[in-house]
Amino acid sequence: MDRIRIVGGARLNGRIPISGAKNAALPLMIASLLTAETLTLDNVPRLADVTLLKRILGNHGVDVAVAGKRAEQDAFAGETVKLTAGEIVDTLAPYDLVSRMRASFWVIGPLLARMGEAKVSLPGGCAIGTRPVDFFLDGLKALGATIEIEAGYVIAQAPAGGLKGARVSFPKASVGATHVILMAATLAEGETVIENAAREPEIVDLADCLTKMGAKIEGAGTSTIRVQGVARLHGARHSVLPDRIETGTYAIAVAMTGGEVLLEGARRDLLDAAFDVLVEAGVEVETTNEGVRVARNGHGLAPMNVVTAPYPGFPTDLQAQLMALAARAGGSSSITETIFENRFMHVQELVRLGAKIHLEGDVATIEGVDKLTGAPVMATDLRASVSLVIAGLAAEGETIVNRVYHLDRGFERLEAKLSQCGATIERLTG
Structure with missing residues (x-):
């Protein structure tokens, strides 16, 4: 069964093309x-x-x-x-x-x-x-x-x-x-x-x-x-709109690691709620003719308080990714999940990497830590799997993400997209 190996610590810099949704x-x-x-x-x-x-x-x-x-x-x-x-x-x-x-x-x-x-x-x-x-x-x-x-x-x-x-x-x-x-x-x-x-x-x-x-x-x-x-x-021709969840995921990855990345083809208007949270946390977000530029250079992250909600609110499909980011923020963050009752299964895996997270009902309280440390972890669903990748990108040492078939359901060539921006990430087969 495939796994993903990550050696954390590299900033992301470059361009990531956003796939169709x-x-x-x-x-x-x-x-x-x-x-x-x-x-x-x-x-x-x-x-x-x-x-x-x-x-x-x-x-x-x-x-x-x-x-x-x-x-x-x-x-x-x-x-x-x-x-x-x-x-x-x-x-x-x-x-x-x-x-x-x-x-x-x-x-x-x-x-x-x-x-x-x-x-x-x-x-x-x-x-x-x-x-x-x-x-x-x-x-x-x-x-x-x-x-x-x-x-x-x-x-x-x-x-x-x-x-x-x-x-x-x-x-x-x-x-x-x-x-x-x-x-x-x-x-x-x-x-x-x-x-x-x-x-x-x-x-x-x-x-x-x-x-x-x-x-x-x-x-x-x-x-x-x-x-x-x-x-x-009758028949017709139509182009699939860009994937706002992939857009948000890579934006959070840049926020996590630092650096500057142009998300090619991304549309900010599809994801205003999430980008607003990142801006409040101290991330630079700029709309350009080519997409959305995301950057965090040298400064820390402010804590975040988020409640997931149907569109146009903060999407539940970015909750796990934001939780990984909150683990490195300065201070206490909270995430309230209102859409799916079982969508905190990634918490224990993030804890294995050194995150400090307390669960009470549908609220997760995250205390920011100075560092995360690589470890073997296991994906439990599609979005949880990529939250572990994001955490691994910023963790010291090696992180192995197991059961990545979940990830393949929703992210096209993730390792290649991150590698071309400087991440040390590879797929292990067998």
Whole structure:
């Protein structure tokens, strides 16, 4: 099983290209199920989750083709992927595939809208909380679907004549449920109003792509989205927006180690809450024509007090990374996790590196220390794994991060990107 070895202490200096967003690419790929014509997506990241979703979509009959080969000088460039669901050959999404990635459950919306039926395994993914699918299913029921759960599968049937527009109100904002109902509503008869919709940039990116495909959508990016159903969607071409979580992760890495890095292609407007925290901590952040420049040269870090929240608040997907940074701040920091109940599993691994962290309920209090010391640690989920990398970059001596298959799900060529900025980091295989 692969591991990552880091020798800490080097400042990061240079340029890091930001990949396309995994959390945008996955629903965009799934949207290909809504039309028989070709959906072409540019800037698709090369990630384990993307590869798995290609297999899942192929299982439904989608022809997936990667256009061309990347040139040597464009080693970090995203893929252009052409997806053609000319004929849906199977509306079953089996357990052995869906259990490996939660987002694959989202095929239920397009399959139900286009084919009138779907049988999809209950989802898997990172062990960071229960994340029930009730919101998804209640939303589909509001559109007229009948839902049964049998032997670990959700069996959904649309009424005769297809799904019908309706008012769908989520008890709390859910990115996944918003994606699913938004896609399903594009082919539902009449108007669908999604209330308490998630506002994340990835929702807006999906809505923009669906609009290019012929959907009629208003309000994406706000808490109320209106969709006028259409009879059919057509093909389109769309570029995946830059990954705001990767952007924030590398910005925190620069803040942790010191130095100066240009995050190429990054957009600050997608991550204002996180950048505001870094600025308050003493990090320099500057928007340029090429992306976002992040620097910390010579001065210490002020403590941070953060509460995770749905967009536009501080993202839960950066909580673990910020905790690693807070371990080196001068004074006491606090992080309150409000999104996922099990998302503090990285705490004990950071403690192994010398961090001083006290947990009480959903609040972590971090006392800054003068130094961290390298040690073997184990990744527990995608974002926790990269928090250990960030800590290792600043720790004295050698850190070995085990179980990095989690990391490969969400970060493209992380070792190469950090190495070119001066980090001593390598992948150990076998």
